[in-house]
Amino acid sequence: MSVRLHAAEGGFDIFAGDVLVIRHRADAPALFVGAGSPRVDMYRGNYFLEDKLAERVALREAAIDGDRVILSAGGRALLALTVRDGALACEALDPALNRLWLSTVGEAGERFWGGGEQLSYVDMAGRRFPMWTSEPGIGRDKSTLMTFQCDRDHRSGGDYWNTNYPQPTYLSSRRYALHVDTTAYSCFDFRDADAPEIEVWEIPARIELFAADRFASLVGQLSTRFGRQPQLPAWAFSGAILGLKDGTRSFERMEKIIAAGAEVTGLWCEDWIGLRVTSFGKRLFWDWKANDARYPNLKQKIAELNDRGIRFMGYVNPYLAIDGTQYVEAAEAGYLALKLDADEPYIVDFGEFDCGIVDFTNPAAAEWFADRVIGREMLDIGLSGWMADFGEYLPTDVRLHDGSDGMLAHNAWPTLWAEVNARAVASRSKTGDAVFFMRAGFTGVGAHCPLLWAGDQCVDFSRHDGIGTVIRAALSSGLVGNAYHHSDLGGYTSLYDNVRTPELLMRWSELSAFSPVMRSHEGNRPDSNLQLDGDDAVLAHFVAMTKVHAALAPYVAHLCEEAAATGLPLQRALFLDYEDDAGCWGVETQFAYGRDLIVAPVIEAGAERWHAYLPAGAEWRHLWSGEAFVGGATAEVAAPIGQPPVFYRSDSAFAALFASIGAA
Amino acid sequence: MSVRLHAAEGGFDIFAGDVLVIRHRADAPALFVGAGSPRVDMYRGNYFLEDKLAERVALREAAIDGDRVILSAGGRALLALTVRDGALACEALDPALNRLWLSTVGEAGERFWGGGEQLSYVDMAGRRFPMWTSEPGIGRDKSTLMTFQCDRDHRSGGDYWNTNYPQPTYLSSRRYALHVDTTAYSCFDFRDADAPEIEVWEIPARIELFAADRFASLVGQLSTRFGRQPQLPAWAFSGAILGLKDGTRSFERMEKIIAAGAEVTGLWCEDWIGLRVTSFGKRLFWDWKANDARYPNLKQKIAELNDRGIRFMGYVNPYLAIDGTQYVEAAEAGYLALKLDADEPYIVDFGEFDCGIVDFTNPAAAEWFADRVIGREMLDIGLSGWMADFGEYLPTDVRLHDGSDGMLAHNAWPTLWAEVNARAVASRSKTGDAVFFMRAGFTGVGAHCPLLWAGDQCVDFSRHDGIGTVIRAALSSGLVGNAYHHSDLGGYTSLYDNVRTPELLMRWSELSAFSPVMRSHEGNRPDSNLQLDGDDAVLAHFVAMTKVHAALAPYVAHLCEEAAATGLPLQRALFLDYEDDAGCWGVETQFAYGRDLIVAPVIEAGAERWHAYLPAGAEWRHLWSGEAFVGGATAEVAAPIGQPPVFYRSDSAFAALFASIGAA
Structure with a gap:
């Protein structure tokens, strides 16, 4: 029109x-x-x-x-x-x-x-x-x-x-x-x-x-x-991706979790480049190459994992720590953004360490980062994906290669950063196979970035920074054209003695099971927070949820095809499929996982029962009890740990699959 | 010019x-x-x-x-x-x-x-x-x-x-x-x-x-x-005004404090109209007449106090509690501000009780409040002054008698309120004798209000709401033409378990002794806060400070005359008298008390020594030790409780008086 x-x-x-x-x-x-x-x-x-x-x-x-x-x-x-x-x-x-x-x-x-x-x-x-x-x-x-x-x-x-x-x-x-x-x-x-x-x-x-x-x-x-993502590869949604940053102990812990029965298709070790300890917690060493001391023989180890159907993922961001070797290389080549008033690199304070900014408005710098850094140091040793962190910090008083004003370059930066990552992936013919995920974004990020992640939630149930914000993040980003979204299972930010409870970890496992990508995170302070493998009940629950997640793969594959064809996000506002039911328009704490599933994750502590609005025009079955509900009303169900409130259309082509999941 | x-x-x-x-x-x-x-x-x-x-x-x-x-x-x-x-x-x-x-x-x-x-x-x-x-x-x-x-x-x-x-x-x-x-x-x-x-x-x-x-x-x-105040009457600065709101027990407590040796020239009982208990603390019943139950035979009691040289003060504000009789009287006469959209009084929520607003843009209402309320109920029974509280709350969506826009009337209200009080005082020929004090103000308030008070400080040493704010309040208000300023000795607001320490009460006694009016306040939660008569050391210190205050009366009388002649405030910025010393321009935590005293109250907890900047062009003597300092530099002195850092000009006409105070 x-x-x-x-x-x-x-x-x-x-x-x-x-x-x-x-x-x-x-x-x-x-x-x-x-x-x-x-x-x-x-x-x-x-x-x-x-x-x-x-x-x-x-x-x-x-x-x-x-x-x-x-x-x-x-x-x-x-x-x-x-x-x-x-x-x-x-x-x-x-x-x-x-x-x-x-x-x-x-x-x-x-x-x-x-x-x-x-x-x-x-x-x-x-x-x-x-x-x-x-x-x-x-x-x-x-x-x-x-x-x-x-x-x-x-x-x-x-x-x-x-x-x-x-x-x-x-x-x-x-x-x-x-x-x-x-x-x-x-x-x-x-x-x-x-x-x-x-x-x-x-x-x-x-x-x-x-x-x-x-x-x-x-x-x-x-x-x-704004750009339609490539379909998510099957490995990314067919099992859980374990986030561990424990050096070689990460492998041992992964084996224990697999031995407990978890479906695992990926291991994400953001500490592959080594650690730096700050007052905020353990952080990473921002010089983008495998750290042989922390991960000896990583290339070979990755190949062995791949043989078992387990991909390995890492971490990168667009900054270079001034005490790393790549900073020196970039500075000598003139690839760093400069100060306005001096011919020297602009230094950004990241909290107890300083970094230079790779100037992506310089085509040679972007190519260097894509090929020399991401290509050679990451893809060429076998990484199948990474967190492409940051992108939001570009100062406005910076001097850039293309002469652009920092006030206009700032918002453009996340998309430039996504483009560098996508270029690296394409250079190794890995588009649609390697998956990097970003929290930063702006117009056009979806043309390059195959997967969003909802950022650094607090490890709690708080209204504006807890588990529930992940749902709104998926809904809103989906509405502007981003098909794929997920979050840090367990949350990230633990400050001021705010730490994970077993309940939070388990509720987040439930939410993540019904997300395209089920990826865990140890958080900013792993040592003072409960981990998935730190408690038998939590681990058993996680194992069960990875099975649900893996069992959903045929349905998710179908949603990925739909996304490629139509641009509809996987986790989406109820009114996209059920527009004629105005009761759906204001729903922000549930999502439709495709047309056939309504997911209303428990996002409050202490809940034993939960409410979900079910769209009119269909009959819905509660995944766990099989109880049928007529759409156009709010259903109340028992919502014990292990039974996230999920409903499927009785007439879904995947009804038998859903029923089997609920009965498992 | x-x-x-x-x-x-x-x-x-x-x-x-x-x-x-x-x-x-x-x-x-x-x-x-x-x-x-x-x-x-x-x-x-x-x-x-x-x-x-x-x-x-x-x-x-x-x-x-x-x-x-x-x-x-x-x-x-x-x-x-x-x-x-x-x-x-x-x-x-x-x-x-x-x-x-x-x-x-x-x-x-x-x-x-x-x-x-x-x-x-x-x-x-x-x-x-x-x-x-x-x-x-x-x-x-x-x-x-x-x-x-x-x-x-x-x-x-x-x-x-x-x-x-x-x-x-x-x-x-x-x-x-x-x-x-x-x-x-x-x-x-x-x-x-x-x-x-x-x-x-x-x-x-x-x-x-x-x-x-x-x-x-x-x-x-x-x-x-903006208007020059009448001279402050001698009774107001010749001794302390005790703030007690304990019903008839106030008289007993006053006697005890006098018996301890305090110089007292006033008793201020804001509860003269009766109490109302809210979650904020004990508040007053906003129907402006003596409460016979709480203060039996008040008129006679006041006369007896006056015979002993002790004035009695009360409390009033421009609102009428809807459960009082004056509200009914004002509403029936059409003296209340109305709602924009209905012919009924505008009701203001004051926190657990509701009030009407006397419409001072209606000359008949202003006259009614001045004569019928303040005149008849307060001055005619012998009150010599009062806290004329509030004035800041006028809503902007109110309908006023003179048709003025609430957005323009709001800031005008404090001055209208001052004018009503001044009119009442003048109607009984008490101008320059009766003293009301206000916290609210705006342009022109000084033409009507004889005394400012610095509002409701927290009972602490905090930078932006503690004892120290009183000094800045005196300096700034003095610079725009207000000669007389004082504060609640001891502070007012006690919330969230923040209560008065003995040290705070004593430091505030020191500050108040060097103010034109030394008036104590029990605060919003008298029962959970230390009072002047609640601790022997605190009381003894207060007694000593009332003696200093009373001894200063001849000098303060001189300052009052100067204020009437020149408009210079009593507590003033150092640069008014010492303009050629640029070191004085930025001083905000001290004041000149007239030209001859520099007062640098201790406004931090735990201080044993204190610094004071002394203006160039004079020799200054420390009040307590008599030590001489050349002006134009910062002096450091011992500042134990009981010896507030005060310095006098060696060549002052009042030097002998000051020396005798320091030696007492």
């Missing part, structure tokens, strides 16, 4: 399909331009941005000529909008302009979904969402002691809108989507239902509009626009 | 005396106008304001005609400025305009003092100060647990700029002062040294400028402009 411009008395209207998105009149202008300069304050990836606004001018005068509008204020032409190719191409007519505000048409009760990967709210209505990739915060809720402590001690508490992966894209429940084609800071302000406002810290190239009769079609369009 | 307008190439300059205050050019405009609508969120006097900005237009075009400038944007004339009577009269040429921004000329190192009564910073350079009367916050420092708990539980933590008494007035170290004649929300943004910006949520009537060769002269001008 097309985007159309209609002249009107005193202004104009812009429609996406049949939906009025922009209504501009002289006495109620929708477009404003202006100028400002940012105040930027950053501490270890936590950004504090504010605009020092010089001007904001209403563009009351609109002259329409075919598909083009010239907008003026006081007789001065300031902005040209051209409707073409499903978008409003924007052109500043005064080079001093660097701010744009757009008020869209809003309706009471309208929902606004997306915004990239949002951890606290899938529906952004009623709130304001800055779009700036950063640390997501620890606690993320100013009413919690955890957030207070992190704010006080590390400026890192964060808030509901902080995310590693923002994206200036939303889907409206009025069945259109809007995307701002910019890497500048932007902000979606949905506080006023009748006047949503988008703010952009540049005159963006385009404001893209999408319309469709069905939400699923909108998601498909976005997936096409 | 005059305010002058000079035409310049592409704009104009405005001088206060010889100081360039505003530099306006087409390519660097100093003036902006626009339109916005406020988002107002309020919880029990804690306000959360934000502007929903529609437009901000740079006024690049200036047409000058004599003393008048017409400022335009895009050929549209939007603002007229007329220089007259030492001010810029402002006139909006478009009625839709309701925002003004003014950038003043700033210099590196420039100091900006004032802003009303500021509790955290006297010099506002480098920070942003909204001007909106409100609760000042509890904790007032986002890094403290107290602030976190109050924010979490009551939205009441506050921040450094929250104050009961803001005032859009500053003094610049470039020897000029600026005042915005508005009661709208405004904001002084001094974050950028080279471009201070003032924001006003209306087009203000005037922007007033003051210039003088000396800071003291500037303060005098401001005192003349």
Whole structure:
């Protein structure tokens, strides 16, 4: 469906399909331009941005000529909008302009979904969402002691809108989507239902509009626009990937877990490059090559694992520790980003150690990192994947090879980083086989990154930084076109004596079993936190969940094919398949795992029973009891440890598979 | 010295005396106008304001005609400025305009003092100060647990700029002062040294400028402009005023304290109207008449006290509890502020009880409160003063008799409230004898209110809400023309198990002894906090300090005369008397008590020694040891409990008096 411009008395209207998105009149202008300069304050990836606004001018005068509008204020032409190719191409007519505000048409009760990967709210209505990739915060809720402590001690508490992966894209429940084609800071302000406002810290190239009769079609369009992932390889979803970072002991511990009966298809050792101990916990040595002391003969060991159907995964990020050899190599070649005011590498403080930034705007540097680092040091010794960490920290006062402004490069960085990883994988013909996963993202990350991970949750059930945020992250990122999502089984961040309980580990195993990738993590402080192999009951439960996960593989393979064909995410909002049931629209703590499964993970401590909304138009069976429920209502079921609330369509082609899982 | 307008190439300059205050050019405009609508969120006097900005237009075009400038944007004339009577009269040429921004000329190192009564910073350079009367916050420092708990539980933590008494007035170290004649929300943004910006949520009537060769002269001008207090009566500064709220036991406890040797000239019983118990602590019953059950025969009792030279003080505020009789009387007479959307009284939640608001914009209501309530129920039974509490809570969505907008009435309220109290006092010919004290304030409060009090400090030494904030409050409020200031001896707010230590009570006695009024307070939770008469050592120390306080009376009387003549505050910034010593300009934790005493109260726990900066150009003697120090340097002295760090000029006319106090 097309985007159309209609002249009107005193202004104009812009429609996406049949939906009025922009209504501009002289006495109620929708477009404003202006100028400002940012105040930027950053501490270890936590950004504090504010605009020092010089001007904001209403563009009351609109002259329409075919598909083009010239907008003026006081007789001065300031902005040209051209409707073409499903978008409003924007052109500043005064080079001093660097701010744009757009008020869209809003309706009471309208929902606004997306915004990239949002951890606290899938529906952004009623709130304001800055779009700036950063640390997501620890606690993320100013009413919690955890957030207070992190704010006080590390400026890192964060808030509901902080995310590693923002994206200036939303889907409206009025069945259109809007995307701002910019890497500048932007902000979606949905506080006023009748006047949503988008703010952009540049005159963006385009404001893209999408319309469709069905939400699923909108998601498909976005997936096409932003890039559709290759299908996830079977090894990645057919068994668990064990995250262990214990040097050679990792192998022994894996064997014990396999001996306990777990289905294991991968071993992820992020410490393959060696450790560095800091006050935050054990961290990794950021010089990207196998550490022979910690993992002797790793290449041979990987080959042996592969022979048993077990892949080996590692870790990499776009920084180079200044005490590593690659830093020296990159610095000598001129591959590092520089300080603005000196011809020397820009150094980033990562908390008790310093790093240089590989300058991915330099094609030679990107190629060096893809081929020399990831290619030679990782893929060539047999790694089948890795956590491609970070990407959110690019300082704004940095000098880059291509001369781009740090304020525009910052948000672009995660996608550049994804591209370097994808290029490395493609260089070894491993696309669709090697799997790297990222927490950082921005527009277009899905074109390169085959798998998202939900970042560094706290090891708890907290509302804004615990296990439950993983569900919202999967839903929101899926809606803007990312098919594959997963999380750190067990959570990551353990601070201020907040440690994993057996219950948390077991509930997270249940959530992960119904995710495309079931990957465990030891967390930032492995020694003071319970591990999967640290308790017999926890291990037995994990083993059972890996069996569920492995048994689901035929169904997941089907979902992967569907994702490749349609762009629909695997874990998805209920309203994508059940749009006509408005009861599904507000559901944010459950997901449809494809059309045939409704998964409502237990995300509170101490729960014995649980509620799940089941979509209308189908009969649903509780996976464990086989009890049937008519859709269109909330079902309550027993939810003991080991029986995550999951329901399948009675008429599913996979009903027999599901029934066998429940009966196992 | 005059305010002058000079035409310049592409704009104009405005001088206060010889100081360039505003530099306006087409390519660097100093003036902006626009339109916005406020988002107002309020919880029990804690306000959360934000502007929903529609437009901000740079006024690049200036047409000058004599003393008048017409400022335009895009050929549209939007603002007229007329220089007259030492001010810029402002006139909006478009009625839709309701925002003004003014950038003043700033210099590196420039100091900006004032802003009303500021509790955290006297010099506002480098920070942003909204001007909106409100609760000042509890904790007032986002890094403290107290602030976190109050924010979490009551939205009441506050921040450094929250104050009961803001005032859009500053003094610049470039020897000029600026005042915005508005009661709208405004904001002084001094974050950028080279471009201070003032924001006003209306087009203000005037922007007033003051210039003088000396800071003291500037303060005098401001005192003349905003109103000079009557001299404080001798009874108020010749002995301590005991704050007790224990019903008739208050009299017994007073006798015990007097018997211990304390110099007492007043008894303040805020519970004279009866108590109400809430979770915050014991509160008062807001129906303004003597409570016969709690204070039988109060009129006669007061007369007996007066015969002994002891005055009696009470408590009142501008609200009426809905379960009191005066509420009914006021409601029936139509004296209460109404809801916007219904013909019924606006009810304010004060935390477990509800109140109506007496509408002081109704002359009949103001007269009723002054004569019928304060006059008849308080002055006529012999009260010599009271805490005139509150004034900061006026909601913005209220309907007032005079039709004024709540956004403009809110800041005006404290001064209206002061005026009602002053009118009551004048009606009984008690001006200059009866003393009421207020924490709320705004421009002009000093014309009516004879004495400020620094609000409700926490019972601790915390940087932003403890004992030390009293000093900054005295300094800042004094600089904008308020001569008399004091505080709750012992602090007020005790929450979350934060209670008074003996040390705190004793250090506060020392601070209060060197204040015009030495008044104690039992705090919000008297029963769980140490009181002056609850510990022998604390009582003995208090007795000694009341003797110091009483002995200072001749000097304080001299200061009161000086204040009446010049407008100089009693407790004042060192640079008012010692302007040529730049070392005095940044001193915020000491005060000059008149020209001849330097007082540096101990405001940290556990201190045994203390530092004080002593102004150049004089020799100073330590009050207790008699040791002499040459001014222009920092002196270090022993500061045991009982010997607050105080220094007097060797050549003072009161040197013998001071020496006798130190030797006593």
